[in-house]
Amino acid sequence: MTDPRTPTDGGQPPTGDEQPATDDKQPATDDEQPPAGDEQPQTDRPTVLVPLEVLEGESLPAGTTELLANAHVVLLGYHVLPEQTATEQAREQFGETAMSKLGEFAGALEAVGATAETRLVFTHDKQTTVDRLIYEYDCLAVLVPNSAERVESVLVAVRGTVGVDRIARLVAGLFAGTEIAVTLYHVLGEGETDEDAETLLNGVRADLVERGMDADAVEILIEETETPVDAISGRGEAHDAVIMGETDPSVTTFVFGMPAEQVAERFLGPVLVVQRERPEATDASAE
Amino acid sequence: MDAPDPSAAPDADPDPDAGVTADSPPAPGSDPIADVVDADTGEGELERTIGLTGGLAIGIGTMIGAGIFVFPGLAAENAGPAASLSFAIGAVVALLVALPTSELATAMPRSGGGYFFISRGLGTAPGAIVGLGLWLGLVFASAFYLVGLGSYAGQVFLEAGIALPVNPAVPLGVAFGVGLTVLSLFGTENTASLQNAIVVVLLIILTLFLSYGGLDALGVFGAERTPERFFPPGGLLPVLQTAALVFTSYLGFAQVATVAGDIKEPSRNLPLAMVASVLVVGVFYVATIFVATSAFGSARLGEFGETAMVEVAREFVGFPGAIAIVVAGLLATFSSANASILSASRAVYAVSRDDLIPTAASRLNLQYGTPHVALGLAGGPIVVLAATGQVELLAEVASFLHLVMYGLICVALIQLRREQPDWYAPSFRCPAGLAVAGAGALASFALIAFMQPASIGVGAAVMIASYGWYRYYAADVELKGDF
Numbered sequence: 001m002t003d004p005r006t007p008t009d010g011g012q013p014p015t016g017d018e019q020p021a022t023d024d025k026q027p028a029t030d031d032e033q034p035p036a037g038d039e040q041p042q043t044d045r046p047t048v049l050v051p052l053e054v055l056e057g058e059s060l061p062a063g064t065t066e067l068l069a070n071a072h073v074v075l076l077g078y079h080v081l082p083e084q085t086a087t088e089q090a091r092e093q094f095g096e097t098a099m100s101k102l103g104e105f106a107g108a109l110e111a112v113g114a115t116a117e118t119r120l121v122f123t124h125d126k127q128t129t130v131d132r133l134i135y136e137y138d139c140l141a142v143l144v145p146n147s148a149e150r151v152e153s154v155l156v157a158v159r160g161t162v163g164v165d166r167i168a169r170l171v172a173g174l175f176a177g178t179e180i181a182v183t184l185y186h187v188l189g190e191g192e193t194d195e196d197a198e199t200l201l202n203g204v205r206a207d208l209v210e211r212g213m214d215a216d217a218v219e220i221l222i223e224e225t226e227t228p229v230d231a232i233s234g235r236g237e238a239h240d241a242v243i244m245g246e247t248d249p250s251v252t253t254f255v256f257g258m259p260a261e262q263v264a265e266r267f268l269g270p271v272l273v274v275q276r277e278r279p280e281a282t283d284a285s286a287e
Numbered sequence: 288m289d290a291p292d293p294s295a296a297p298d299a300d301p302d303p304d305a306g307v308t309a310d311s312p313p314a315p316g317s318d319p320i321a322d323v324v325d326a327d328t329g330e331g332e333l334e335r336t337i338g339l340t341g342g343l344a345i346g347i348g349t350m351i352g353a354g355i356f357v358f359p360g361l362a363a364e365n366a367g368p369a370a371s372l373s374f375a376i377g378a379v380v381a382l383l384v385a386l387p388t389s390e391l392a393t394a395m396p397r398s399g400g401g402y403f404f405i406s407r408g409l410g411t412a413p414g415a416i417v418g419l420g421l422w423l424g425l426v427f428a429s430a431f432y433l434v435g436l437g438s439y440a441g442q443v444f445l446e447a448g449i450a451l452p453v454n455p456a457v458p459l460g461v462a463f464g465v466g467l468t469v470l471s472l473f474g475t476e477n478t479a480s481l482q483n484a485i486v487v488v489l490l491i492i493l494t495l496f497l498s499y500g501g502l503d504a505l506g507v508f509g510a511e512r513t514p515e516r517f518f519p520p521g522g523l524l525p526v527l528q529t530a531a532l533v534f535t536s537y538l539g540f541a542q543v544a545t546v547a548g549d550i551k552e553p554s555r556n557l558p559l560a561m562v563a564s565v566l567v568v569g570v571f572y573v574a575t576i577f578v579a580t581s582a583f584g585s586a587r588l589g590e591f592g593e594t595a596m597v598e599v600a601r602e603f604v605g606f607p608g609a610i611a612i613v614v615a616g617l618l619a620t621f622s623s624a625n626a627s628i629l630s631a632s633r634a635v636y637a638v639s640r641d642d643l644i645p646t647a648a649s650r651l652n653l654q655y656g657t658p659h660v661a662l663g664l665a666g667g668p669i670v671v672l673a674a675t676g677q678v679e680l681l682a683e684v685a686s687f688l689h690l691v692m693y694g695l696i697c698v699a700l701i702q703l704r705r706e707q708p709d710w711y712a713p714s715f716r717c718p719a720g721l722a723v724a725g726a727g728a729l730a731s732f733a734l735i736a737f738m739q740p741a742s743i744g745v746g747a748a749v750m751i752a753s754y755g756w757y758r759y760y761a762a763d764v765e766l767k768g769d770f
Binding site: 055077079080081082083084085086087088089090091092093094095096098099119120121122123124125128129132 | 330331332333334336337397398471546548549629632633636640649650651653655656657658
């Protein structure tokens with residue numbers, strides 16, 4: 001999708017933007033060419049999707065504003081309707097209320113320096129909506145909105161080299177130049193040595209430093225365990241937020257749920273789920 | 288280049304270049320019409336969640352209950368083996384209407400279906416008659432399906448060898464009516480996937496049964512059966528009368544249009560789902576009557592009444608066959624009744640959104656997300672009508688009210704093609720549009736003429752009452768071309 005407008009600097013009006021357009025802060029070329037992570041300017045704000053069930057009384061959890069102060073936030077208000085109800089019907093009745101709430105939340109985010117866009121969707125299926133918006137905005141991460149009292153340290157689970165670049169973009173984008181400390185965490189896989197893991201995490205640290213993080217603010221933690229989900233949620237308790245990667249859907253995830261969801265349920269704090277690189281969206285629409 | 292503001296395109300902008308399908312910015316998996324309708328107008332956007340399979344399941348699931356599991360006995364009694372011709376006539380009429388409906392639905396993919404097309408294309412008065420008529424037509428149809436469901440539930444007792452003092456069809460139908468209404472009030476989850484599963488199971492059972500029965504009827508398994516005279520003693524007249532009666536079996540295709548607002552890629556999926564579901568059920572109906580009338584004489588079939596298919600299956604495959612058809616009949620009439628109750632509540636929503644009835648009727652319950660008033664307005668009269676147990680009258684009145692709508696849909700297509708308003712830019716154009724729509728309108732109205740006088744009387748009374756209500760309550764509402 002091509003945004004015809006020129007990039008602007010200030011925060012966007014919370015509700016006035018009716019164009020389902022991509023982020024104004026993205027470089028214009030991002031829309032035409034497959035984005036290559038390493039070509040992104042390092043000051044680029046990471047785009048984070050924050051889904052909120054506004055009409056069910058879900059509000060912006062405490063700590064979210066601190067966590068996302070440097071992000072470009074796509075604030076998705078959604079309302080899930082049973083299949084027998086026309087979505088139009090709900091929009092007519094609840095649209096205005098929900099919009100004004102979303103506007104408030106966007107205002108709170110903009111007050112701490114984030115940029116925010118709001119989208120309100122009436123849907124029969126939450127996942128369809130979330131997936132569509134991840135594509136549309138090429139979101140780097142999705143927030144599982146739990147609250148945190150304060151945000152001082154963040155646990156970043158690094159699984160392997162795949163997608164590590166996107167994790168680095170997110171972490172540096174959010175926390176470079178802030179007081180927030182980061183712990184890079186890796187669970188040893190089968191046949192993997194401590195040295196391998198150290199090489200991996202040191203590589204990430206170097207990347208983060210190159211992207212503007214303070215080297216002292218990045219720690220490294222390696223552990224050997226059979227149950228990564230438990231380990232991440234357990235370690236997370238010593239921190240205020242968790243950042244982890246998305247998992248490919250499989251039978252296991254179908255039965256037990258996505259690891260990120262499981263972690264969010266046990267850890268109870270905010271979890272940022274870094275999304276896989278999505279196939280280029282503009283190709284699909286260029287019919 | 289500046290993209291046109293989607294929210295302004297359909298109504299306010301007189302510039303034809305900024306028309307509906309003009310160069311709106313493409314989105315992933317975009318559909319030009321869907322983009323315009325769903326565009327955020329400052330109050331949120333709408334997610335489309337029903338694909339082609341879902342659309343087909345709605346169409347087939349709503350229709351297949353009546354034609355196969357309720358009508359064969361009644362139809363064969365009236366028209367003999369030529370009842371299969373009656374069903375074929377119904378299919379042709381339905382197709383003639385389905386094509387214009389598809390065109391209109393892709394021009395106006397909004398919830399509300401036929402009512403929406405007619406009120407926007409022809410004006411408020413016909414819209415009000417059709418809108419209120421559609422609500423009541425669906426109420427009659429649901430009551431009819433419920434009596435059918437009750438008959439099959441009663442059959443369960445018969446098969447189990449439990450003797451009941453009274454015919455349980457009506458009381459059971461009423462009980463199911465109450466149950467379904469309450470269920471839909473509390474927001475049933477996954478109704479779509481349930482509906483899909485029911486349709487698949489039904490199609491499998493029916494295909495097996497009809498292939499076996501068909502081969503048997505053709506004499507493949509030995510015992511050749513004596514073919515009956517194809518036409519009944521009265522000639523063509525009973526066949527046409529039966530076509531009018533069994534047309535209730537085709538009411539479902541327009542239900543696909545009532546959920547048009549939820550269908551993904553509506554310009555492709557809407558026409559496909561409507562036309563394909565009519566074709567699929569039409570083939571099944573004709574085959575069913577052929578098999579049923581080969582198994583028994585028509586008179587004998589008529590004596591079995593609503594559950595004649597159970598006896599047909601018993602004749603071919605014995606007890607297991609009877610059980611399979613009882614189960615299939617329960618599923619089919621259940622899904623038809625459920626779909627019609629939900630459609631009736633959507634019909635109430637559509638007219639109340641346009642202020643033809645008080646808007647309180649479409650209030651949603653925030654906790655369950657369901658329109659409780661509209662569901663009550665649908666469920667209440669359905670239960671009352673089901674209690675009458677007048678299967679043929681219920682079916683014919685339902686067909687009457689739907690046929691009026693179908694005829695007017697065709698008229699609306701002709702009118703819109705002539706007027707060519709700016710907002711009218713269907714992405715599917717009905718081939719030979721004017722001819723098909725003209726034939727569809729004539730056929731719809733002609734079919735009404737073959738109904739029983741009582742059904743015509745009740746149907747006409749409903750239409751007059753709807754018009755009276757419009758004059759009394761909504762005379763100042765202007766809907767033509769209003770989006």
